Amino acid sequence: MMFYFSRTASASLIVFLLAACSTIQAGRDFDVRTFETKIERGISTQNQVRTWLGAPAGTGVNVDTGGERFDEWTYYFASGKLPDMSGAKIKILQVKFDKQGIVRGYNWSTSDQ
Numbered sequence: 647m648m649f650y651f652s653r654t655a656s657a658s659l660i661v662f663l664l665a666a667c668s669t670i671q672a673g674r675d676f677d678v679r680t681f682e683t684k685i686e687r688g689i690s691t692q693n694q695v696r697t698w699l700g701a702p703a704g705t706g707v708n709v710d711t712g713g714e715r716f717d718e719w720t721y722y723f724a725s726g727k728l729p730d731m732s733g734a735k736i737k738i739l740q741v742k743f744d745k746q747g748i749v750r751g752y753n754w755s756t757s758d759q
Contacts, residue, residue: 669727670724670725670726671723671724671725672723672724673721673723673724674703674721674723675723675737676699676721676723676737676739678737678754678756680698681698681699681739681754684698685752687749687750687752688748688749689748689749690748690749691747691748691749692743692747692749693747695719695749699721699739702720702721703720703721703722704719705717705718705720706718708742716743716744717744718740718741718742718743719740719741719743720738720739720740721738721740722738722739723735724737734757735756735757736756736757737754737755737756738756739752739754740754
């Protein structure tokens with residue numbers, strides 16, 4: 647439940663920031679495709695992810711349906727121009743780590759196809 651609240655709150659903040667100025671950027675840009683070529687689930691570490699992407703914009707906890715607890719890092723980037731937002735681009739990446747700091751999963755979404 648916290649995961650969905652965080653994603654909703656982040657998206658709402660980004661939309662608010664985009665609406666507040668004529669041209670805006672929020673977060674730090676990152677290349678999802680490059681991340682996907684480097685990441686190895688079950689092998690890559692928190693230190694490696696930090697080296698590739700820098701410090702996360704947010705951190706939290708994800709508890710799966712079996713009760714297992716994971717640390718979760720969130721990266722995001724948004725840019726756009728007002729008034730029509732026709733060129734808006736938003737990227738969100740969430741990386742899940744086990745207690746040893748090993749990547750167990752990740753998900754990303756982007757408006758830039």
